[in-house]
Amino acid sequence: MLQQDFTIINKLGLHARAAALFVRTAMRFSSCIELQKGQQRVDAKSIMNVMLLAAGKGTQIQLRIKGEDEIEAMCVLGELIQSGFGEDE
Amino acid sequence: MSFTLHGIGVSRGIAIGPVHILRPQVEINEYRIEAEQLPAEIQRYRNALEQAREELRKIRDQIPLIYPARDNTGEVDSGVSATAVEIASFIDPHMLMLDDAMLTQIPIEIMKEKHCNAEWALQQQHIRFTELFEAMDNEYLQARKHDIQQVIERIQRRLLRTQQPPEEEPLDAREFPEGCIVLADDLTPADTAMMPHRGVKAFVTEHGGMNSHTAIIARSLGIPAIVGLRSARRYLRRGDTLVVDGLRGAIVCNPDVRSLRYFKILQTEQKRRRGELSRLREAPAVTCDGQLITLYANIEFPTDMQAVKRTGANGIGLYRTEFLHMNRDDRGQPDEEEHYEAYVHVLRAVDGPVTIRTLDLGADKQVDGGASRIGAVPANPALGLRGVRLCLKDLSLFKPQLRAILRASSVGPVRMMLPMVTSIQEIHQVRQLVREVQRELSAEKQAFDPDMPIGAMIEVPSIAICSDLFIPYVDFFSIGTNDLIQYTLAIDRVDDSVGYLYEPLHPAVLRLLNTVIGQSLNAQKVVSMCGEMAGDGRYVRLLLGMGLRYFSVNPETLLEVKHIIRHSDLSKLHPLTQRILHSQDTSETEALLAQINAL
Structure with a gap:
């Protein structure tokens, strides 16, 4: 089990397209992946849940990953969040 | 993101304003489903989900054909045309939603628990989502409820289609925001005719041709109009700023500052020409x-x-x-x-x-x-x-x-x-x-x-x-x-x-x-x-x-x-x-x- 904290840096936050990209990426891993914001913890492979987190710019979130490929998953997903989901702003 | 779509310009002139999207309103009724009918009703829901997925897959596959990677549309569009990849990125969230347990599982649980029909169960889930989104304090993320609404409506339409033939919904008695540009599947002449009276600056429809009655009315009303702009509602959202160029049959969605300036100049130029003629x-x-x-x-x-x-x-x-x-x-x-x-x-x-x-x-x-x-x-x-x-x-x-x-x-x-x-x-x-x-x-x-x-x-x-x-x-x-x-x-x-x-x-x-x-x-x-x-x-x-x-x-x-x-x-x-x-x-x-x- 791995956990790491991140800050959402892109202007629009985890909006629909960013959430979709995040979820698609999470789905590539067999590990159980969860996102936590405050007290709210959701399945990171469910786009509805990820969108309902309402993680705007500046939000602190925690990524919690448990499973065989947890190390690679944390690396890839962490990179995605830190790159602002590849968006310009 | 700014992008351009092309249809048939049927009434010239340039209009700039927020888009107001008309969708046929779907009426959802509740009725009881007995225990022995439940498996069939659940299957009906799953079929509707699959049909909705199939629709989206088709749309996604068509995008590269509709938007080949080229830019020969002239100076207006340079730098503002969307690429197929960008447009597809709007569809992917919807496809993921259709696979999400919140839509694939929870409505079925509601059906089992309440012995209600699929439409009603889905509607309950929709209401829940809307409430959750409206409680958000981030305005942009809050507006994503429209994405969910679109997906749910897509499923609802498939469900209703298995029940009864789709019916034309009357649009005439609706209110429009002042100065908006109306976007609809199609408009009856009656709808069209009433638009300027309701403060509509221009309209765009997905169907119709140069000489449909709707187009003729638009010309006689002197409001810019574009018809046959297939699938426009898939790419536009309520409140997007639209430029309608009725002469060229093009709309520009959320134009950047330079494009906007260009169209404003063009608009003034056309007014000047009309002044000369007057x-x-x-x-x-x-x-x-x-x-x-x-x-x-x-x-x-x-x-x-x-x-x-x-x-x-x-x-x-x-x-x-x-x-x-x-x-x-x-x-x-x-x-x-x-x-x-x-x-x-x-x-x-x-x-x-x-x-x-x-x-x-x-x-x-x-x-x-x-x-x-x-x-x-x-x-x-x-x-x-x-x-x-x-x-x-x-x-x-x-x-x-x-x-x-x-x-x-x-x-x-x-x-x-x-x-x-x-x-x-x-x-x-x-x-x-x-x-x-x-x-x-x-x-x-x-x-x-x-x-x-x-x-x-x-x-x-x-x-x-x-x-x-x-x-x-x-x-x-x-x-x-x-x-x-x-x-x-x-x-x-x-x-x-x-x-x-x-x-x-x-x-x-x-x-x-x-x-x-x-x-x-x-x-x-x-x-x-x-x-x-x-x-x-x-x-x-x-x-x-x-x-x-x-x-x-x-x-x-x-x-x-x-x-x-x-x-x-x-x-x-x-x-x-x-x-x-x-x-x-x-x-x-x-x-x-x-x-x-x-x-």
């Missing part, structure tokens, strides 16, 4: 070689008279009266007084004759209560009970109008025009009715003009081919080119898949026009043209060359037509007109037309 208001429509041409205006509503006054028209060559039957809610059919007041209003507002066209209901002009009165909509409405046929069949519809027209003829010069005439018999029948009404009015001591001219529209090949036979029985002809082209070339005006075949320059059309104009001139019968072709600047010189001397056009194009007339020399038009009439293919005709317009 100086022609008082000038006579006379050719260089001194031939006076009569220029009438086409109108739809009494309120159109404001636009007519700005043009200095010689009269009204086409007063459509269908508006009296539109948007009536539960007021029933208009009575004689309503007709009469509408006619008198126009008569008092214009110098010159007013040509009132009797009701032309049916075909693409279905109006409120129309279907229930006429019966089920036939498979081929354009060939069915419409125009004068319907009037002669339903005297309760026709007679109040006849009485009102005759009474109005005592107020000013009125001409009565019959739509969709195909046989001489129809003219005899109408004249018989007119005599009856005249006797009634005389008995009631009401005033009317016993010599009020009665004319026929030439919209069907049968009357065009043998117009000489009709001449003794009519006082004038007026050519309606839109229907004439539709019937001659067998092209449904509202079917955009055959819109490319709609060709005013087809030799068959030109021969018919030349026949009618020639025969009328020989018999010294007044012949005018009130169809779209008369108001299209490209055809004005050709029509003058054929001998047309009466044009009736939309107020917004009238001054442009006048401008062309004033720069035309009839004595020079004859040779090229003859060559066009003998031209064998449309591309040759186009070339000759360019020559005649360059004279």
Whole structure:
């Protein structure tokens, strides 16, 4: 089990397209992946849940990953969040 | 993200404003599902989900075909065209939602728990989502509820389709934000007609063609419009800023600062051009070689008279009266007084004759209560009970109008025009009715003009081919080119898949026009043209060359037509007109037309 904290840096936050990209990426891993914001913890492979987190710019979130490929998953997903989901702003 | 979409520009002008998207409202009802029926109901829900996924997959697969990686759309679009990848990125979230347990599992649990139907269960889940999103404090993320709404509506539509045939939802009684641009699947003429009254600046539809009634109304209202912009609602969201360029048939969504500046300049430029033309208001429509041409205006509503006054028209060559039957809610059919007041209003507002066209209901002009009165909509409405046929069949519809027209003829010069005439018999029948009404009015001591001219529209090949036979029985002809082209070339005006075949320059059309104009001139019968072709600047010189001397056009194009007339020399038009009439293919005709317009 791995956990790491991140800050959402892109202007629009985890909006629909960013959430979709995040979820698609999470789905590539067999590990159980969860996102936590405050007290709210959701399945990171469910786009509805990820969108309902309402993680705007500046939000602190925690990524919690448990499973065989947890190390690679944390690396890839962490990179995605830190790159602002590849968006310009 | 800014991007450009292309459709068919049907009414020019530039409008800039927020988009207002119309979707047919789906009504969801709850009903009980017994335990033994539950598995079937759950399966129905799963099927709907799968169909919705299939729809999205198809759309996603089409994107690279619709938006190939190129940019040849000119300066306006450079740098603002979307790539297929970008557009696809809007669809992916929806596809993921359709696989999400919140939509694949929870509604099924609700169905099991409450023994309710799939639509209702999904609706409950929708309400929950909406509440959760509305509780968010981030405005942008909150607005993502529309994504979920779109996905849920997509499933609902699939569910309802397995239950009952999709029904047309009436749109007419809706409110629009001031200054918005309406985007809809399609609009009925009734919807279209009401738009400027509700502060709509422009509209865009996914269906329809250049000559659908909707398009024509937009032109006569002078509001920019684009039709046939397939799938536009998939890419646009409520509140997006849209530029509608009605001339080029393009919309730009969320333009960047430079594009916006460009369109604002273009908008000003077009206004300036209109200002120049407006100086022609008082000038006579006379050719260089001194031939006076009569220029009438086409109108739809009494309120159109404001636009007519700005043009200095010689009269009204086409007063459509269908508006009296539109948007009536539960007021029933208009009575004689309503007709009469509408006619008198126009008569008092214009110098010159007013040509009132009797009701032309049916075909693409279905109006409120129309279907229930006429019966089920036939498979081929354009060939069915419409125009004068319907009037002669339903005297309760026709007679109040006849009485009102005759009474109005005592107020000013009125001409009565019959739509969709195909046989001489129809003219005899109408004249018989007119005599009856005249006797009634005389008995009631009401005033009317016993010599009020009665004319026929030439919209069907049968009357065009043998117009000489009709001449003794009519006082004038007026050519309606839109229907004439539709019937001659067998092209449904509202079917955009055959819109490319709609060709005013087809030799068959030109021969018919030349026949009618020639025969009328020989018999010294007044012949005018009130169809779209008369108001299209490209055809004005050709029509003058054929001998047309009466044009009736939309107020917004009238001054442009006048401008062309004033720069035309009839004595020079004859040779090229003859060559066009003998031209064998449309591309040759186009070339000759360019020559005649360059004279």
